[in-house]
Amino acid sequence: MTDTAFLQALISGLAVGSAYALVALGFGVTFTTTKTLNFGHGEFVSAGAFIGMSVLFVALGLPISSNSFGSNTPDMGSQWLALFISMGFMGFLGWMLFILGVRPFAGKPGMAWVMSTLGFGVVLQSIGLAIWGPKPVVVPSPLGDEIVRLWGVGVRPQELLMLAVSISVMVLFDLVVRTTMVGKAMRAVAHHPQIASLMGINVKAVMVASFAVSCGLAGLSGFLLAPIAQASLYMGLAVGLKGFSGAMVGGLNNPRGCVIGGLLLGVLESMINLWNAQWREVAVFALVIVVLAVRPNGLFGYRVVEKV
Secondary structure: OHHHHHHHHHHHHHHHHHHHHHHHHHHHHHHHHOOOOOOOOOHHHHHHHHHHHHHHHHHOOOOOOOOOOOOOOOHHHHHHHHHHHHHHHHHHHHHHHHHHHHHHOOOOOOOHHHHHHHHHHHHHHHHHHHOOOOEEEEOOOOOOOOEEEEOEEEEEHHHHHHHHHHHHHHHHHHHHHHHHHHHHHHHHHOOEEEHHOOOOOOOHHHHHHHHHHHHHHHHHHHHHHHHHHOOOOOHHHHHHHHHHHHHHHHHOOHHHHHHHHHHHHHHHHHHHHHHHHHHHHHHHHHHHHHHHEEEEEOOOOOOOOOOO
């Protein structure tokens, strides 16, 4: 393996891993506050990509069911508008998911919320197929597709953008959780919802916000990933599964760990791909099994101690 090939794999792995990291952080947000997960998260990633893509079609005067941008290139203003609408709409769907698919089953015996979140994802994908169809769409990057050379390695600007965004989101979320009143409320609800309620914290609002933020992050991930991997209603399945794996490796209850776990899986996947692509999935999930066998809470997860 040459140095150039290694560096190329490292940068590509970090770019793909940043998509996993955003999804992993979304899983971590809901788990820490509600002790539940959205098992339809991958479909929210795909939906975010297509919502953003549809806004770009409308901005260019094209029907939302178009299968190609052709020679049309959206301007930066349209890209920002598409990003905000995509994240906002996915946040709204996250609110609906909690109200309709999680809260009615919270605190009751069994895990009915698992099937309800899976069902919500299937419904979302079915609606998407009815509107846009199964054909993948090549989405233009807001930074263009001209290759950037770094230390002799060719990198797409969109890959660098994804990496920068994922790290920025991690830092921002970490600051919010550690230094703001909202973050203190989230930590209180995560520790003990009943006690948090007695302290005057609106537990329901915090839980709803966690699902909205989680699904908003899914929309962000899908919107940024579409120019790299093409927009497809099936793209979210693999990203959601790898993102969940990254969260398990890093630690579901540690936002930093979720991001680091996602980046780690992306780099491992890219490195194994240099050697033998057929072993890529084996290596990724073997790592997940080994980490959980040694550290059940993940590499950076916190051990929860129940006091009685």
